[in-house]
């Protein structure tokens with residue numbers, strides 16, 4: 001049967017780019033378009049990504065993409081059949097193994113938002129079948145730059161999953177959501193003692209689940225009480241126990257809210273001077289050289305509210321840097 005494949009970028013009247021993929025054979029004409037606005041909307045609501053073919057080999061595109069997605073706050077699930085640990089995260093051998101893990105440990109999120117493939121084109125159909133058979137339904141089945149597979153496209157589209165091929169997820173994400181703040185993993189914010197508070201309502205269950213341990217075991221190994229709050233122990237180097245110079249945060253997916261929220265601390269939001277000081281300490285903030293304090297406040301409000309990282313003033317187990325009054329929360333909603 002004769003087949004033709006066209007792949008092109010078209011532009012709408014508004015100048016919006018859309019990727020148009022047409023397949024024609026004797027019986028059917030299959031076509032999908034993914035307009036920039038649609039892709040942007042989907043990406044705006046994505047929080048997790050499984051990276052198939054994950055490797056933390058410096059200089060490789062997959063390493064850059066993995067680290068970037070982590071720095072943008074994504075939950076990253078590295079998948080590799082042999083490697084045990086990538087970017088300080090435990091790996092999954094395959095898509096079905098990840099599916100099993102999510103069923104048990106994260107029933108509310110039975111699938112990552114994106115399954116992103118760093119595999120040769122000929123293996124992608126196999127991964128589409130794995131996705132189908134494991135019952136996963138990501139928002140996007142994404143083939144990185146230079147990777148295409150028509151059968152994989154057909155397979156996932158029949159499941160109602162969006163298909164993207166031959167594009168870099170990092171480039172696309174950055175294009176839609178350019179960063180003013182980008183963590184350089186320098187570790188400065190992981191230095192010092194007693195600064196990393198474990199919130200009893202959010203962080204504690206996350207850490208217990210991550211370490212598969214009891215509260216008593218967590219306290220015996222990793223945390224202690226300081227000023228009536230549970231805080232993470234320091235290592236011999238004086239940094240947070242979980243900081244590793246090579247790998248940065250070794251518990252990235254389970255890190256406490258205070259770490260997720262930096263640099264958007266209350267002090268930096270309400271006080272211009274604190275913001276300037278944060279800029280001089282944190283290399284990541286210097287990416288937004290021209291970011292005014294007003295812009296920073298808006299960005300902070302958007303991030304903290306969408307990630308649900310603000311705490312109530314009355315919560316004694318929470319970090320002060322994340323506590324806001326009801327009036328302040330309402331103000332942030334307006335900025336956002």
Ligand code: SF4
Pocket residue numbers: 182183184185186187188189190262263281282283284285
């Ligand atoms: S100080 Fe800034 S750049 Fe360095 S690890 Fe912390 S957030 Fe990242």
Ligand code: SF4
Pocket residue numbers: 189190191196232240241242243244248249250251252255256259
């Ligand atoms: S938990 Fe991770 S991010 Fe937070 S201070 Fe420790 S090493 Fe840094």
